[in-house]
Amino acid sequence: xxxxxxxxxxxxxxxxxxxxxxxxxxxxxxxxxxxxxxxxxxxxxxxxxxxxxxxxxxxxxxxxxxxxxxxxxxxxxxxxxxxxxxxxxxxxxxxxxxxxxxxxxxxxxxxxxxxxxxxxxxxxxxxxxxxxxxxxxxxxxxxxxxxxxxxxxxxxxxxxxxxxxxxxxxxxx
Numbered sequence: 555x556x557x558x559x560x561x562x563x564x565x566x567x568x569x570x571x572x573x574x575x576x577x578x579x580x581x582x583x584x585x586x587x588x589x590x591x592x593x594x595x596x597x598x599x600x601x602x603x604x605x606x607x608x609x610x611x612x613x614x615x616x617x618x619x620x621x622x623x624x625x626x627x628x629x630x631x632x633x634x635x636x637x638x639x640x641x642x643x644x645x646x647x648x649x650x651x652x653x654x655x656x657x658x659x660x661x662x663x664x665x666x667x668x669x670x671x672x673x674x675x676x677x678x679x680x681x682x683x684x685x686x687x688x689x690x691x692x693x694x695x696x697x698x699x700x701x702x703x704x705x706x707x708x709x710x711x712x713x714x715x716x717x718x719x720x721x722x723x724x725x726x727x
Contacts, residue, residue, distance in 0.1 A: 601714040609708035617664045622712040628653045642702045650700035654720045657693035
């Protein structure tokens with residue numbers, strides 16, 4: 555059997571030195587972007603605060619069509635009738651979602667019996683009681699959920715979105 559003449563012998567110290575240099579390089583690569591991000595405060599996304607509706611106008615399990623963060627981003631406000639994570643309002647049961655499927659951009663429809671938003675294109679199903687969790691179908695990400703706030707008058711404001719809206723490089727245009 556012929557042996558390889560391209561092998562290089564390295565000693566223990568050279569091996570450890572190489573490992574230390576690689577570790578230091580990896581640490582620098584991790585820390586540098588965080589420091590740059592902290593310095594680039596203007597790079598943070600500023601969402602508009604938009605009034606979407608009123609607590610008094612919502613009925614349990616009846617969707618209210620809205621648009622956020624702009625008129626080209628259809629969505630829905632829902633009063634689910636039970637406290638859910640991310641819910642706002644007096645009962646903690648009001649949530650809002652984009653109604654564009656994150657898989658291929660089909661318009662979603664609300665299924666009141668299952669409290670889900672459903673896609674007619676590839677049959678993805680998103681659970682509204684679980685923060686828009688994708689529970690069935692072709693989608694590979696959860697449904698974008700609005701970050702909501704209710705003021706003292708019962709007005710509902712959207713102040714952000716937790717996922718990237720379908721077809722956009724940035725949620726705020």
